[in-house]
Amino acid sequence: MFRKPIVLAVAAATALSLLTGCSGGDDNADGKKSLKVAAFEGGYGRDMYLQVIEAYKAKHPDVDVQLQLSKTLEDEISPNMKAGKFPDVVVLPQGRKAALAETLVKDKALEDLTGVLDMTVPGEQVTVRSKLADGIVGNLSTNPYNDDKTYLMPMYYAPTGLVYNKGLFAQKGWQVPTTWDDMFKLGDAAKAEGIALFTYPTAGYLDSFFFALLADVGGEQFYKDVMTYSEGVWKTAQGRQVLEITARLLSYAAKTTVGYANEQDFTKNQQSLLDNKTLFMPNGTWVVGEMKDAPRATGFEWAMAPLPAVNAGGKRYLTTIVESAWVPSGAQNKDAAKDFVAYLYSDEAAGIFAKANAIQPIKGIASTLPAEIAPFYQLYEDPSISALVGGFGSTAPVEGVNIKGTLFDTANSIISGDKTVDQWQTALNDASEKLRQAGK
């Protein structure tokens, strides 16, 4: 027969060890400052982060940098964050499904990084602000509350626009259209040859299309009005014009578009461009790497154009995707984190990132671009083309309202004829109004 106290003690110890098994200490035994960096392992690969961390450690032997790299970063850091254990620095693109950065913005749970802009870049004589390209901070993407405080530091930027095959245009003797009238004429000409004018990988890729079109149609102020849910903005003539241009373009869409516009098959929509079955799709620089092993038509050459102008000679915008680095308010080592973020803008770090095609918005970086992506970035040199940064402004969460879904996903229903432009406009107006009230 077992002794009762022993049995109870063993049982209690078992239960306790199960409970405490998950927790671990944060502090370093040897007195080093520890800095937890979490970065999303995306198309740029993981090596660049490993190299940058090594370079940083070499300069800061007193800091113990713990790097967490993952393709499913949110799934790995969120549970700890909910338990109150935050990484010190996070590098993560916005617009991902888990919407971690967006959620923390809505929560006002990010550290104000305005001070980092005026810090001297470690190892250099200049401030971070003086190195950054003009206009890259101070927009909704970096200052989400539409004030002068920067919470998200711009890390990498990439132009998005209409991607096309330069070789096909040369073969056919077509010009890349600069106005929507020319665009639709080209659509008719291409249709006669069995080529569709337009496709999109998934409806979500229409973000780069819509943001630029909004600014093309109504100027930067109108774009900002839409992004900050100004009252009745979708009921304006410009709002209507944006939807009508889009609906007309969608009537030229490849008929396979909707059937492939899901996460399983979206590369088949991209492939239709490589096969010369479609002329344009909204996409970014990463598509070059994503489709690098795909078969293609002879003479295929990647190129990108901004959206056509509404009126001849009008200003055109190139939606620019910016990935950000940020520091959660709950981070333990905020000073070390800010120092590290400043270091990310050093020439040393920028050089390592650029080799992996991760281009930072630093003045003069254009001269160091790898050859395969240089043409995409050269678009910015055209004086009639401006970079457009940002996205929908942040509000408190509104249950059941997802304006991005309403704006982008409805394109699938417009192509298939399940919804009309009127319904689209009404739904957008409703969603925008609910978000406006939540943002007050």
Add this chain to the structure above:
Amino acid sequence: MTTTLTPPPRGASKRAPSRPPVSARGSAARGRPGDGRFVAACLLPALALFALFMIWPTVSVFRMSLYSWSGFSAQMRFVGLDNFTKLVDDEQFLRAFQNTVALLVVVTVVTMGMGLFLAAVMTRQKLRGHTLYRFVLYIPNVLSVVVIAAIFSAVYDQENGLLNGTLRLLSLDGLQQVWLGDQKLVLYSVAIAMLWQSLGYYMVIYMSSMASIPEELYEASALDGASAGRQFFAVTLPLIWQNLRTTLTFFILSAVNLSFVLVRAMTGGGPDGASEVLLSYMYKQAYTNSAYGYGMAIGVVIFAFSFLVSLLVSRATRREPLQF
């Protein structure tokens, strides 16, 4: 520990419910003093784990559904039943609910029907190579959902997919469809994938229970002139009824989950929300839309719905157990 239990004679267990003699039962329950505490001590770790990982999260879901919360911040605002009243006006939610119900009804009926039919054919008709058929039908059940999504992406491909390709081959070009792009069809396309995935599993379960029905019952009914169909409804079905009830409840619960993982991998809820199901909508609201409390309210609805449907099914299918 030893008990004084002895197994009853083999023959007895067939006809009468086997019960140990009263005296034996009594002594086992009483045991030696201190045994109860030992048993409790042994159960404690398992109970602690169960409470920690099952009961506590479930209670949390109910609690959090009453708050407006993003999931991270310390600011949780109590909103009472607001999340639930908003659900009633949320068209996307209602659509997801309809889709879930439609999938449950269609897939359950078809899977159970086909599973029973195939099991009956395989056990009763002694088909040549039935082990091969069983193996082939069972394979989808061990595949991961990602693989299934990839397979069906190839089957449903609108240009050179298996389905449209076969239709072209048969000169039935008019029947070709954009299986994952047509808002009226996409849900059925998902349903077929679910059916394909789970059919083999249920078939094997039914086959095993049908195999245990004594052969003499069939011989006797055959002498009475019963056809194979009559035998199925008068002998097979009543005798595996308890098994059927269990699998039905089990299937309804697993179908809610399976529809989510398949929708997520195959369509992402698209096109334009046409294949959204409750769990995928819950995910989108709780995470992508940062409305965690609202997502948990959807979770509560799913919990209540699954519970209710299982209860109703269990009640509706209750019969006096038949023994053989």
